[in-house]
Amino acid sequence: MSAKITTRERLKIDRQAMPERDATARAAGFSEVNLGFTEKLAMLEAQRCIQCKEPRCVAGCPVMVNIPRFIQFIADGDLAAAAQNLLGDNALPAITGRVCPQETQCEIECIRGLKGMSVAIGHLERFVADWASRHANQIVATPPQPTGKKVAVIGSGPAGLTAAGELVKLGHEVTVYEALHKPGGVLVYGIPEFRLPKKIVQEEVERLQRAGVKIECNVVIGRTYTLQELRARFDAIFIANGAGLPMFMNVPGENLKGVYSANEYLTRVNLMAAYQFPSADTPVIAGKRVAVVGGGNVAMDAVRTARRLGASSAMIVYRRTKKEMPARAEEVHHAEQEGIRFEFLVAPVEVQGNDQRWVTGLKCRRMELGEPDASGRRSPVPIPGSEFVIECDVVVVAIGSRANPLLTSTCPELKLNRNGNIAAGPNGMTSLPGVFAGGDIVRGAATVILAMGDGKRAAQAIDGYLKGA
Amino acid sequence: MHEVLSKKQLSPNVTRLDVMARRIAEIRQPGQFVIVRRGEGAERIPLTIADADPAAGSIALVIQAVGKTTRDLVALNPGDAIQDISGPLGRPTDLIASGRALCVGGGVGTAVIHPIAQGLRQRGVAVVSIIGGRSKEWVIFEDDLRKLGEVIVCTDDGSYGRKGFVTDAAKDVLAAGGVDCVYAVGPVPMMRAVVAVTKPLGVETIVSLNPVMVDGTGMCGGCRVSVGNETKFACVDGPEFDGHLVDFDLLWDRLGTYRTQEQESLVRHEGSCRIGLEKPNAG
Numbered sequence A: 001m002s003a004k005i006t007t008r009e010r011l012k013i014d015r016q017a018m019p020e021r022d023a024t025a026r027a028a029g030f031s032e033v034n035l036g037f038t039e040k041l042a043m044l045e046a047q048r049c050i051q052c053k054e055p056r057c058v059a060g061c062p063v064m065v066n067i068p069r070f071i072q073f074i075a076d077g078d079l080a081a082a083a084q085n086l087l088g089d090n091a092l093p094a095i096t097g098r099v100c101p102q103e104t105q106c107e108i109e110c111i112r113g114l115k116g117m118s119v120a121i122g123h124l125e126r127f128v129a130d131w132a133s134r135h136a137n138q139i140v141a142t143p144p145q146p147t148g149k150k151v152a153v154i155g156s157g158p159a160g161l162t163a164a165g166e167l168v169k170l171g172h173e174v175t176v177y178e179a180l181h182k183p184g185g186v187l188v189y190g191i192p193e194f195r196l197p198k199k200i201v202q203e204e205v206e207r208l209q210r211a212g213v214k215i216e217c218n219v220v221i222g223r224t225y226t227l228q229e230l231r232a233r234f235d236a237i238f239i240a241n242g243a244g245l246p247m248f249m250n251v252p253g254e255n256l257k258g259v260y261s262a263n264e265y266l267t268r269v270n271l272m273a274a275y276q277f278p279s280a281d282t283p284v285i286a287g288k289r290v291a292v293v294g295g296g297n298v299a300m301d302a303v304r305t306a307r308r309l310g311a312s313s314a315m316i317v318y319r320r321t322k323k324e325m326p327a328r329a330e331e332v333h334h335a336e337q338e339g340i341r342f343e344f345l346v347a348p349v350e351v352q353g354n355d356q357r358w359v360t361g362l363k364c365r366r367m368e369l370g371e372p373d374a375s376g377r378r379s380p381v382p383i384p385g386s387e388f389v390i391e392c393d394v395v396v397v398a399i400g401s402r403a404n405p406l407l408t409s410t411c412p413e414l415k416l417n418r419n420g421n422i423a424a425g426p427n428g429m430t431s432l433p434g435v436f437a438g439g440d441i442v443r444g445a446a447t448v449i450l451a452m453g454d455g456k457r458a459a460q461a462i463d464g465y466l467k468g469a
Numbered sequence B: 001m002h003e004v005l006s007k008k009q010l011s012p013n014v015t016r017l018d019v020m021a022r023r024i025a026e027i028r029q030p031g032q033f034v035i036v037r038r039g040e041g042a043e044r045i046p047l048t049i050a051d052a053d054p055a056a057g058s059i060a061l062v063i064q065a066v067g068k069t070t071r072d073l074v075a076l077n078p079g080d081a082i083q084d085i086s087g088p089l090g091r092p093t094d095l096i097a098s099g100r101a102l103c104v105g106g107g108v109g110t111a112v113i114h115p116i117a118q119g120l121r122q123r124g125v126a127v128v129s130i131i132g133g134r135s136k137e138w139v140i141f142e143d144d145l146r147k148l149g150e151v152i153v154c155t156d157d158g159s160y161g162r163k164g165f166v167t168d169a170a171k172d173v174l175a176a177g178g179v180d181c182v183y184a185v186g187p188v189p190m191m192r193a194v195v196a197v198t199k200p201l202g203v204e205t206i207v208s209l210n211p212v213m214v215d216g217t218g219m220c221g222g223c224r225v226s227v228g229n230e231t232k233f234a235c236v237d238g239p240e241f242d243g244h245l246v247d248f249d250l251l252w253d254r255l256g257t258y259r260t261q262e263q264e265s266l267v268r269h270e271g272s273c274r275i276g277l278e279k280p281n282a283g
Helices: A005-014 A039-046 A056-060 A066-073 A079-089 A093-099 A119-135 A158-169 A199-209 A228-234 A262-269 A296-310 A329-336 A446-468 B022-026 B068-074 B109-122 B141-145 B166-176 B186-200 B248-255 B259-276
Strands: A150-154 A175-178 A214-216 A236-239 A259-261 A289-293 A312-318 A340-343 A346-353 A359-372 A376-384 A390-391 A392-395 A435-437 B001-012 B014-020 B033-037 B046-052 B059-062 B082-089 B100-106 B125-134 B150-155 B181-185 B205-208 B224-227 B229-232 B241-244
Touching: A005 A150, A039 A119, A039 A262, A066 A079, A066 A119, A079 A119, A079 B205, A093 A119, A093 A199, A093 A446, A119 A199, A150 A158, A150 A228, A150 B186, A158 A199, A158 A236, A158 A262, A199 A214, A199 A376, A199 B205, A214 B001, A259 A262, A262 A296, A262 A392, A289 A296, A296 A312, A296 A329, A296 A392, A312 A346, A340 B109, A376 B125, A390 B229, A435 A446, B014 B068, B022 B059, B022 B082, B033 B059, B046 B082, B046 B109, B059 B109, B068 B259, B100 B109, B100 B166, B100 B186, B109 B125, B109 B141, B109 B181, B125 B141, B125 B181, B141 B150, B141 B259, B150 B166, B166 B186, B224 B241, B224 B248
Parallel strands: A150 A175, A150 A236, A175 A214, A236 A435, A259 A392, A289 A312, A289 A392, A312 A340, B100 B125, B100 B181, B125 B150, B181 B205
Antiparallel strands: A346 A359, A359 A376, A359 A390, B001 B014, B014 B059, B033 B046, B033 B082, B046 B059, B205 B241, B224 B229
């Protein structure tokens, strides 16, 4: 280890803040909120890492990135080596650097967090990844020895892309099937431009394509081809087609005009670029007063999108308290900065409408927290007689999703769990030999990085399976 | 990319495009649809597969030009291409196994009835089709359906076939008896009217619903309809449902969600077309 700087000196450096676009300015458009570290900031931040002998941050990372190693290369100013190492561990660092909940994974484990602030691992990851995409020619890729084995990946979201990236590195021939017209899955239809620019996703996808991954869009497995047809053509399959069906609240008025699932609302705005309507052809009802039901990342994305579409009031309606919200801390913080209102301990009981059946309000009931439920969170209990109405013209329902039966219903041999998700072992193997699964179709709705972890583990298991076969 | 092989104007606002989509042509079944996106910036819209030629690798799309997206599609010519076509989507039609079926098609819905009648005929089911339009020039798919069985044509103005609505003719056929199942596809008011005739008679009636869709795979829920007081997604649970259980009011209402935006988009589109034809003004 180069000893240009002592640990004592490292400890004296404060955590560098991520440069952000001004809250008022950014709430009027879809430009990315975080601007990224400059090289100077990144090197300074990298020097804060004390290079633990047994780094706990790595254990906290679902894809096991060797964090201290790439950070050391940044501190040394060798960005090509940092990129080379990071890309070796993580197929999509520009994405995870932006959307991972670092505060509950790598950064929470950081030893520097015990006395002060953890190293800004996510920000550094993003810095290296962005550098790598600008300096692709400086990163040496050794082409792998082709194995002659063919693997199909179903779905081009985070799990599918990660698996594809790992599998080509191992020399397998990979074809990814995507149902929509553009690759990326939730990264392009779900996560908004201001949090993850589509250009970044496209660059990551193109990097995988250069590495040899083939992507076929507009192919719906379960409709265009059955799983069994793919099994006949490929040596192994990784199913990562996502969570699928949006859940609704099952309250009266839910089919009024102006009620959206978060999936539809975000897909219209992100994938179909409805924020550019009428230059783009797909419209969205841009409410003046928008109520978003839910407390996860998807709810935050929807409410901040509503704000950017011009809502004077954009509000989160959540049945527990801020503490229980599953959303990433940075998103909640950014939402607050952007003037998003939060109604905590509130549950909708009815969507109200006018005689033309447009939404006019969301009737809610106040809740209090009772005993902890199965998830360990205290479950909300309604307070009798506490009904009130939130005036709004658009309601976005962001309370999760169910498994999409499109693929599984056409392959009864594939074992499901009781939620309709695919039953898969720890390495992703399903009940069918050579068929692996991961991401939301196995977990139910989870995070990008957990899906990526599944993709990486499954790729290794598929490699083992193919070598044994 | 999906090349347009041929184009035919079927009625004043209905156009048939035969486009390359080899895999879909091979496996499509009656009742299934595709999601079409013409190119960058275009909407994704569902279109029923009206016919297919597996040997040529082509499918027939029948498009009623009403808004910007459909006008853009019918402006395509042979040699042009559609960027994205995904499918075949939706559940295939629940075809009766034997007996006699009445197929009722209104307007562009007649193109949707065609593959259903084809499927029925292939199973040996006798097919009577009732198709209608405002006047003679609005009647489509008559010859195709004649190949599959008896066809009764109705026009509102009596300029061709029988004068009156398809429902009037349906009443007569049903009164004569021997109909095991009715398949009705057309504008919402037409399907609602057909169901109003068949429900009291207890004749099973399948309708094909056309709500607003985005992805077509169940992911967005925009196409939700109410069937038997249960919310269903037309893209994955349908698009065909038991007509006796469908909430047509809700369907009709939700179809109007984007009326203002559709108008805005169309006016802007038509405006820009006209601007293209005019000489640029000085200054």
